Amino acid sequence: MDSQAVNQSQSGNLNRPGTVAIVVALVLLPFILSQFGRTGEFWIWVTTEMIITGLFAMSLNLILGFGGMVSFGHAAFFGVGAYTVALLMKKAGVPLFLALLAAPVAAAIAAAIIGWFCVRLIGLYFAILTLAFSQLLYMIVFQWYTFTGGDDGIHGIPRPEFLGPTSYYLLCLAIFLVCFMLMRMIVNSSFGLSIRTIRENMERAKFIGINVRRYQWINFIIAGAFAGLAGGLLCELNRFAQTEFLHWSKSAEPILGSLVGGMYSLAGPAVGSAVLIFMKIILQQLHRSMVEMWAIVLGSILLVVVLFAPGGLASLYQKLFRKSDS
Amino acid sequence: MANHILSIEHVSKSFEGLQVFNDVSFAIAEGELSSIIGPNGAGKTTLFNLITGYHIPDDGKIVFEGRNIAGMQPFDIVRLGMARAFQRTNIFPRMSVLENVLTTVITRQKGNLNFVTPTRNLKSAHDRAYEILEGVGLADMAQRLSGTLAHGNQKRLDIAVALALEPKLLLLDEPTAGMSPEERWQTVELVKQLWERLKITMLFIEHDMDIVFGISQTVRVLCYKTLLAEGTPKEISANQQVIEAYLGEEV
Numbered sequence: 001m002d003s004q005a006v007n008q009s010q011s012g013n014l015n016r017p018g019t020v021a022i023v024v025a026l027v028l029l030p031f032i033l034s035q036f037g038r039t040g041e042f043w044i045w046v047t048t049e050m051i052i053t054g055l056f057a058m059s060l061n062l063i064l065g066f067g068g069m070v071s072f073g074h075a076a077f078f079g080v081g082a083y084t085v086a087l088l089m090k091k092a093g094v095p096l097f098l099a100l101l102a103a104p105v106a107a108a109i110a111a112a113i114i115g116w117f118c119v120r121l122i123g124l125y126f127a128i129l130t131l132a133f134s135q136l137l138y139m140i141v142f143q144w145y146t147f148t149g150g151d152d153g154i155h156g157i158p159r160p161e162f163l164g165p166t167s168y169y170l171l172c173l174a175i176f177l178v179c180f181m182l183m184r185m186i187v188n189s190s191f192g193l194s195i196r197t198i199r200e201n202m203e204r205a206k207f208i209g210i211n212v213r214r215y216q217w218i219n220f221i222i223a224g225a226f227a228g229l230a231g232g233l234l235c236e237l238n239r240f241a242q243t244e245f246l247h248w249s250k251s252a253e254p255i256l257g258s259l260v261g262g263m264y265s266l267a268g269p270a271v272g273s274a275v276l277i278f279m280k281i282i283l284q285q286l287h288r289s290m291v292e293m294w295a296i297v298l299g300s301i302l303l304v305v306v307l308f309a310p311g312g313l314a315s316l317y318q319k320l321f322r323k324s325d326s
Numbered sequence: 327m328a329n330h331i332l333s334i335e336h337v338s339k340s341f342e343g344l345q346v347f348n349d350v351s352f353a354i355a356e357g358e359l360s361s362i363i364g365p366n367g368a369g370k371t372t373l374f375n376l377i378t379g380y381h382i383p384d385d386g387k388i389v390f391e392g393r394n395i396a397g398m399q400p401f402d403i404v405r406l407g408m409a410r411a412f413q414r415t416n417i418f419p420r421m422s423v424l425e426n427v428l429t430t431v432i433t434r435q436k437g438n439l440n441f442v443t444p445t446r447n448l449k450s451a452h453d454r455a456y457e458i459l460e461g462v463g464l465a466d467m468a469q470r471l472s473g474t475l476a477h478g479n480q481k482r483l484d485i486a487v488a489l490a491l492e493p494k495l496l497l498l499d500e501p502t503a504g505m506s507p508e509e510r511w512q513t514v515e516l517v518k519q520l521w522e523r524l525k526i527t528m529l530f531i532e533h534d535m536d537i538v539f540g541i542s543q544t545v546r547v548l549c550y551k552t553l554l555a556e557g558t559p560k561e562i563s564a565n566q567q568v569i570e571a572y573l574g575e576e577v
């Protein structure tokens with residue numbers, strides 16, 4: 001693998017004026033889009049989904065890129081967050097902000113239980129066990145009709161009146177930025193270094209005194225919490241929760257986003273997810289039947305990335321701009 | 327009689343029916359620089375794996391500073407003050423040389439659960455890491471990606487990582503393996519000098535008899551699933567059993 005791409009001693013450098021420009025552009029975006037009537041509103045919705053999915057992908061990447069563990073079951077925590085928001089708001093009348101606080105807590109608890117078993121395994125076995133647990137959760141939600149609505153999901157989740165499309169976009173953006181800063185802090189901290197140490201050489205990590213399983217478990221819980229928050233946000237965006245949020249294909253989304261964006265960078269997975277969503281929507285817009293083509297397009301993108309840019313968009317970016325940096 | 331920092335008591339170990347050790351016992355005096363020799367496959371590395379908790383003995387005790395550590399996890403044993411460097415280079419290849427040592431220093435300081443402070447702001451840990459790298463002559467390569475170092479320097483980094491744990495007992499598995507003759511003697515000098523400076527107990531595995539007899543206070547010979555002999559270099563080189571079983575083939 002590209003040795004340059006994994007030198008993460010300084011992840012998410014924010015001193016560049018470029019970062020400020022990006023944030024400003026993201027804040028202004030919905031105000032510009034809202035000038036374009038219904039189409040504009042649709043694109044505000046799409047970009048909100050991009051932000052949420054980006055958060056989801058970044059949360060997985062704490063395990064995947066930084067931890068070196070492939071999880072096929074990250075949707076479990078996304079789904080737990082979504083259903084927490086849905087159930088609390090719809091059935092208990094809890095206000096949105098409290099529900100959004102509860103989502104990562106519930107997801108963290110789920111991740112603590114599931115992770116406790118999973119980190120006992122490594123490699124493919126770890127991946128399979130995460131998949132098994134998420135499918136188990138999927139089946140429970142699917143079958144427990146009286147509580148979760150089963151296949152129908154939970155619809156009609158209330159939306160506070162002051163939250164129009166633009167303000168909800170801004171809320172998601174604000175939460176995303178806070179989470180970004182938190183994750184950046186974590187990966188640059190001693191804990192983050194310990195996680196990378198384990199990824200680089202698990203056996204040797206034990207011989208420098210690192211309790212490998214414990215730190216992998218903690219990392220798994222942190223990743224689960226962020227995923228739960230993302231799930232809660234998407235639930236409120238769509239105003240429904242459905243079993244699909246827990247499906248294995250939902251677990252694949254952040255993996256694909258991380259591959260395309262670059263899993264050895266902090267923002268890469270978010271960018272990759274946004275690019276994938278954008279291409280899928282464009283395909284839909286060109287012609288309804290083109291959606292059928294999505295699998296082919298996605299396959300081609302992945303092929304190009306794996307063959308020509310194994311570090312994803314992040315490594316392409318580094319290759320293009322590294323010279324001007326130094 | 328000196329204090330024993332480590333004693334191996336009646337240890338036996340088999341892998342799927344293949345016995346590697348049968349009732350091995352010996353003890354290492356505190357502060358000693360000693361070596362283990364023996365033919366390929368004699369079980370030297372396995373012995374280190376047993377001492378450091380990578381393998382659990384089928385039978386017997388491993389007593390480190392008065393405490394039976396057989397069955398304990400490697401990361402717990404490390405925290406008691408034991409470190410090892412590996413026969414086959416075993417570093418964190420896609421991290422910088424500095425980070426390899428820094429992560430170890432942080433672990434040694436029990437600082438892994440700090441989620442807030444950027445590692446680059448940990449001044450004392452950085453200073454300590456540089457000090458250790460200077461001690462093994464790698465300070466000027468601190469920012470290099472460790473996987474890109476030449477083999478000899480990777481072995482040195484492996485030793486630096488072990489030193490960062492500030493061990494009371496340091497185990498070195500063939501520290502000169504795969505090195506050019508010149509590098510070998512540099513490494514031997516380094517080992518000797520570290521031992522004199524740090525005043526810790528060191529146990530190393532080595533195939534080169536000149537090195538073994540040159541710097542060890544005690545030499546132990548592993549052969550035929552057991553400890554064949556133990557003594558000063560002089561005693562060992564004159565030991566008839568050792569000459570027949572092991573040294574003979576080299577001369």
Ligand SMILES: Nc1ncnc2c1ncn2[C@@H]1O[C@H](COP(=O)(O)OP(=O)(O)OP(=O)(O)O)[C@@H](O)[C@H]1O
Pocket residue numbers: 341342346364365366367368369370371372373413
């Ligand atoms: N995990 C294991 N599973 C099965 N057999 C093993 C294992 N570890 C070591 N062995 C066997 O134990 C024996 C001793 O191996 P070991 O690596 O300890 O030898 P060594 O003395 O270090 O040799 P060398 O000088 O080549 O490094 C060998 O026959 C080896 O195949």
Ligand SMILES: [Mg+2]
Pocket residue numbers: 370371372413
């Ligand atoms: Mg060996």
